[in-house]
Amino acid sequence: MKKYSIIALLAWVFPTMTIAHETTLKIATFNVSMEALNYVAHKRGEPVHVSTKTLADALASDHQQIKNIAEIIQRINPDIILLNEFDYLNDNNQALKGFINNYLNKSQHGQKAIDFPYFYQAPVNTGVNSGLDLDGNGVKGKLPGDGYGYGHFPGHFGMALLSKYPIDFDNIRSFQHFKWHDMPNALMPIDPVTNTPWYSQATWQALRLSSKSHWDVPVMVNGKTIHMLANHPTPPVFDGPEDRNGKRNHDEIRFWHDYITPALAGYIYDDNGQKGGIKTDQTFVMLGDFNATTVDGNAIKAGISSLLNNTKIQDAMPHSQAGKLHKPDNINAKYHTSNWGMRVDYVLPSVSGLDINNSGIFWPTETDENYRLIKDRKASSDHRLVWLELTTKN
Template structure:
């Protein structure tokens, strides 16, 4: 058995107060990671200690290249310390970390406000500083880093039939030809990370597409979200992945049949903000097992009249976070959304965004089969 989870932890710089003057070269996030005292981080660690995933993707964990000040500090000062008398520490000896497009400065005025600022809407992916809203993969099992693939640099225009945004008034392209030829598709990055469970390999397909909102009538974020999801769907099959290349220049898609798609996908079949067909392409893919939907009773209580509210993974009333295994190589045994009800003593872990996150951890228990 292997338990695999995804969790948008909202661990980005702007979430945290400054408690004292920082050392030169440090950040507010790094300070709180170093102390072991931040209650939000303690709660996030406790959620992980209670659910105990073997493999977990943390979305919105700012990219800090110096691991000793970032993910290693989170392990040492939070995960390795029991956060409640009823839980045990949890250790992830294997970590995959790589840069993202968020906040990485571009020379272009992508948002067309008249200023090429290099940040925010003018970065390769929206972010106010490099690495904001990054991601990190934690694993109890070995990671084959040599064969891991990242698609951070793949150009949106290199996708055949890409949904190029247009000015609604003129029907002309939103981006100039130079911008369109340069713009990267992934708002963060797309990863294919092989994790070895004994002799069996799991391809962890990690991502965090842009929210399909925060733009204008041109819907550039909605179209980008659609095509980021399409990139994952196309990656799964030989016949649809011929156009794809990774950051090392290697072409083609998945080199195996056992995979799990992980991440805050910012898309739902029930959301009007999601471009039509974006999630259906993944959920209905012939290689994806989407039959088991993780749920929670607390989510169901958010909007009791909606039968699908039990599927919510975010406080803002949506199923946004997914663990989607391949049909081949797994039997789905169990799964859930970690969302304690209001009458539970564990509700303190999710009662607000400040308590932990506005997202909930989602997990599946998978039996590996030949």
Template sequence: MKRTVLAVSAVVAATASVTAPAVASPEPADIPGLVRFATFNASLNRATEGELLADLSTPDDEQARKVAEVVQRNRPDVVLLNEFDHVPGGAAVDAFRANYLAVGHNGAQPVDYPYAYTAPVNTGVPSGMDLDNDGSTGGPGDAYGFGQFPGQYGMVVLSKHPIGDVRTFQNFRWTDMPGAMLPDDPATPEPADWYSPREKEALRLSSKSHWDLPIHVGGRTVHLLASHPTPPSFDGPEDRNGVRNHDEIRFWADYVAGAGYVYDDAGRTGGLERGAPFVIAGDQNADPNDGDSADRAATQLLNAQRVVDPRPGSFGAVEAARNQGGANTGHRGAPFFDTADFGDQSPGNLRVDYVLPSLPLVALRSGVFWPGGHDELSRLNDTSDHHLVWVDVLAAYHD
């Protein structure tokens, strides 16, 4: 059976890489057990606390309308939205569903998500320590995750299927990961000494959070593993963000392998149950071939146990890389697989957003919503510097 699923998945992945649409994705097929999983860094973050809730409390925010239309054009069954400021109690999520997703935009049909999940994240949470070593405490660089206020750059999961009991890993300490790549101050002879012993004792691994959400599809449960690691940039020669990005990504690779060192915020230990189906999703801020991330940061996920890479892509990304030139001309990776538009300056356009199902799930179709310049929907390309990535997964498999 395993050999058969592997063969099917390999054929589907190869097909998806050449047939992924450059325009609105096809409607999810009416196949029992088929679920469209998606991730979208929607850039619905704001500069001040409460600003996003104010924007979403009316139907007049242009960017939110575009985000909603992107979701409506692609119609995922389960979608992770990165960079959606967290508001305690979920008021911003409710406002987005009621004022934007429930309203059709430019001919797109409304979409209903009866289930949603959001939770606190580490961005903007004061640490009380000088984590960026600039001689002061209290700025966004000294928070447990970079942010101007608690909850900035948060995460939301919207689902048409029930969500079970979620495991969160917001408070997991970086030093509790065996072999953690802690940053080194190159100006001193001691290794891994960018952070003081007190800071190492307190620092959390996740710059936002890591969530394991059991999604109940018919009689099956698929674990959505959601995260948004820090960008591997905006630091110095110590590469504190680069090594943190690497280890935030590594967390899921270890988790799906059943790592015993893992513990969640409720105190439960251990990784994912052996054989449990999962989908890893999120803006990982790491490209397998290009960009500023640490060596092999992204390939940790692509090579993780039972992970299938459906290789979603778009011809809009190819067009953008060609037209922008600059840093994109020196990339080793094929632009067809890019998911983020960072223009012609370094690092150029990259593949940083992933939806990675596991065996024995079967990925039937996949794509990146990046319409080409001659497509009417290209007006949505400036919604965010990232593009929605989707994968159709046959979740109700048979043993």
């Protein structure tokens, strides 16, 4: 009698059923810090970030920094990568397509070209004028400080998700417009002198939580859906004793903690009005520049600590020898992902549905030939690419 595998029998009995296969894939995050591309504006004698043309101009100029960024990505060869600080230009993705087609699709320094046939980019809050006095300088509607997120133009410091696997565009959720005050027990900034709310009531009611956006982007990996939970919280600095940016950073991070915890997610609504967070059995990877660490810096550490200690999350704690050598007096330096000496960039997979095989930070030592790619901010970025190799579980 001929023997059949269980999968073959299921496929015969249920011919339309999609069966998930175990897949090993690499997922990365990289703050490409492309505001360093303002060389175009400087050459014209214009102020930094005078228009949305800066990034487009740089992309069209065969710029070495972008080539280095592309080479780093080619060397790591991720299947899915989040780019932070890649401006959203509202140009029908022409800038992003230009980066893919003219840099990633072409060999850089002998590396194999890499293609991402699927990508997602959308509006963010940075540079979107609120018309309010958000920075407390007494002037309403003056960018960059009065943007819903700090930025000189709409889309400044944006995000982009690139994937070798199909994206389920119909089920993407974005949370750009979620109001900060709608988060239970939100950390409202308080003026320490008067002990009163730092924002006026009208401003507090209008203020959005996300300084850029929060995205839930489902990616279809050989029959299995993996939700990419992407964001880029505001730096917890550049404020005053009211700590408005520190508190916002905390609550932007806390949003994801609540989103993956069904008992806490009831208050959440997306930009289409759909309520709630991710379902208990759904697989996810949280990724981005969180601008926070549990041990260094000015962030309110309870936010990032509660996330990293969430029982639904695995933290591989990627590390590098070069990071350790960069700040030899810091015992946590091997975990750093930025050249100023902090761990701020994260790839955090769910416990459900994923096994961690390997992880790393692209940070060559000074004696490595590839050090040229990260030797300073102009070479590529002040952040390092962080990656995890994962295997899906049925």
